[in-house]
Amino acid sequence: MQKYLIEQNWADYSEAEHDVWRTLFKRQESVLVNRVVPVFLEGLHYLGVASGNGIPNFKELSKTLRQKTGWEIVAVPGLVPDDAFFELLANRKFPSGCFIRRPDQLDYLQEPDVFHDIFGHVPLLAHPVFADYMQAYGKAGLKALGGGHLHRLARLYWYTVEFGLIQTAEGLRTYGSGIVSSYSETIYCLENPKPNRLKFDLKRVMRTNYRIDDFQETYFVIPNFDVLFNETTQDLEKIYEELDQLSDLSPEDILSKNEQII
């Protein structure tokens, strides 16, 4: 996996690039109030991502994160192959892109940039249970390599790490990185009547296709982060076998009213 790692070269960022970070940061900080799970904001401030100095330096960020949960950030040139990605996660290393979007791309970007990867993903890596879940996911991925089940794990990642919602005492909140790094989806996922908000069920999630070109049609809601860790550390082989007998579901499908969160 070493061959996929690069240097962040933090000193090379321009003031204009740091400004894009600061603009995105300010916008997300305000829209996330009462919409994101509180531990996300704690992680954000603890890590100093909120320091206002622009794009964080991965080496400094890793020092703080390592002390808290043993995770660190490593720089990659873009998406890395599945085996390298899983191996990094299994070793508590989170791969982040280095480039930042242009000022005219604040609202939409196809490829994840440093704002998505760091602002979106890193705050929850400071949460002990979520940190363990991410490592367990990497280990599950390594086990599943070559078995033809990676699409099932990809769906789990998509509907939790990227686009997950969580029930809290104060109401429904988001925690998925794809949502928390997007101004419009942060509002849409919680307040728009259109999408389905379904109770998290591992098998259900692993059967459900997703779309990458628009807001999600379905979000899955977890009751807490322990559920993610516990589900991912069970014998997934049995579940893959069971699911091979069942058809896939479209993102907009609802199996019964009982799975809906009102």
Ligand SMILES: [Fe+2]
């Ligand atoms: Fe992501």
